[in-house]
Amino acid sequence: xxxxxxxxxxxxxxxxxxxxxxxxxxxxxxxxxxxxxxxxxxxxxxxxxxxxxxxxxxxxxxxxxxxxxxxxxxxxxxxxxxxxxxxxxxxxxxxxxxxxxxxxxxxxxxxxxxxxxxxxxxxxxxxxxxxxxxxxxxxxxxxxxxxxxxxxxxxxxxxxxxxxxxxxxxxxxxxxxxxxxxxxxxxxxxxxxxxxxxxxxxxxxxxxxxxxxxxxxxxxxxxxxxxxxxxxxxxxxxxxxxxxxxxxxxxxxxxxxxxxxxxxxxxxxxxxxxx
Numbered sequence: 001x002x003x004x005x006x007x008x009x010x011x012x013x014x015x016x017x018x019x020x021x022x023x024x025x026x027x028x029x030x031x032x033x034x035x036x037x038x039x040x041x042x043x044x045x046x047x048x049x050x051x052x053x054x055x056x057x058x059x060x061x062x063x064x065x066x067x068x069x070x071x072x073x074x075x076x077x078x079x080x081x082x083x084x085x086x087x088x089x090x091x092x093x094x095x096x097x098x099x100x101x102x103x104x105x106x107x108x109x110x111x112x113x114x115x116x117x118x119x120x121x122x123x124x125x126x127x128x129x130x131x132x133x134x135x136x137x138x139x140x141x142x143x144x145x146x147x148x149x150x151x152x153x154x155x156x157x158x159x160x161x162x163x164x165x166x167x168x169x170x171x172x173x174x175x176x177x178x179x180x181x182x183x184x185x186x187x188x189x190x191x192x193x194x195x196x197x198x199x200x201x202x203x204x205x206x207x208x209x210x211x212x213x214x215x216x217x218x219x220x221x222x223x224x225x226x227x228x229x230x231x232x233x234x235x236x237x238x239x240x241x242x243x244x245x246x247x248x249x250x251x252x253x254x255x256x257x258x259x260x261x262x263x264x265x266x267x268x269x270x271x272x273x274x275x
Contacts, residue, residue, distance in 0.1 A: 002056040004033055004158060010040045010052075010083065011063040012075050014215050014234035017127035018095045021139065021147070022063035025093065025123075028151035029059065033158075043236075045217040048078055054088040054117075059158070062112060063093035065130070067232070069102025069180035071111070074216065074232050079108070085117035091154055092122040097129025098138065098268045099260060103177055105273075106170045118164045121154045123147070123272040130235045131248070132260035135268070143270045150272040157274055170273050184255035185262065195250035197237050199225035203245035210237035210246055 009026035013019035019041065026037045041047065054060050064071050064079065071079060071094075090112050094104045101124040109119050125147065126138040139147065157163075184190040197210075204224065211219040213236045218229025233253070238246045248254065 004035065004059045004089070005057040006059070007033065007035050007037045008040060008054060008058050008060045009037050009063075010042065010060055012043050012065065012072075012078065012215070013041065013063070014043055014065075014213070014236035015130055015239045017130075018063045018065050018093070021095055021125045021127065022061050022093055024144075025091065025147055025151055026061045028148055029061070029155060032151065032155040033059070042078060042082065043215050044213070045215070048082070051082050051084065053084045054086065056087050056089075058085075058088050060085070060088055060090040060117065061093060062090055062108070062117075063095065064104070064108060065234075066094050066096035066101045066104035066124075067179075068182070069100065069177075070104050071107050072232060072234075073179065074230065076111070079111050080115070083112075083117075084115050085112070088117045089158065090117040090119050092119050094124050095127045096124060096268070097132065097260075098126050098135030099129070099264045100180075100268065101271075102180055107176060109165070109170060110176075113164070120157055120163070120165055121150065121272070121274045122165060122170055123150055123270070125270045126268050129260065129264075131233065131238075131253075132257045132264070134260055134264045138267075139270065146270055146272060150274070153272075153274045165273060165275070169275060182256040183259050184252065185259045186255075187259075190252040190256050192233075192250050192253040192256065195233065195248055195253045196227040196231040197246045198249050200245045200247070201225060203243045205243055205245075207242070209240050209242070213237060213240045
């Protein structure tokens, strides 16, 4: 294996959770390898155009959030088409909102390997849920300690064989299944794919931040109360709105949110894999 000369922190992170986890892991490895970190945030539309190719001298920390137990379906083509390796060592990272990471980590591992990355480690880290009040305060101190221990193990592996991690080693690596079906408070499936954020015009000052941070470029920049494009429910517009003018009022969406808050208050575990 070629000596590592560069560390790349690559992530899709509408609300900032995945960015924080990936950059934290990259910083820990930067200290150990005495190398700088270059971040590549591919959240916004401008970053969805140019393809990147990484060499065998790069170490890529690649992170995405979990949506419905998988890589977000609108993000998957970016992962598949924009990032290519040359047997580039990589660490696959997913974040999830305290329910489950299901197949997302296995899927990310698989897609990176298809694109000629050599995945030497993988981790699923609990963060606050994007829209439900669960996972509050995560990653916590215990998560941080586990992230640090994971960085130690990845570093040690780089000093030795750096053998690829088998996909079969990742828990929940059953055959790639359909996306998780959201449930309402009555336990029945709910479909809120067409739900979009609404704007309280009494609170909105038309600053335009919501349109700027939308990963799909779906919010009208001239009238931010309009969402003519697709909405992936990432919550970026809500998290970044300084007047709290954005919200969702779709009853099926709200029922699913309530279900999560009723059933997933227990702390889920962050999990890491290197063997």
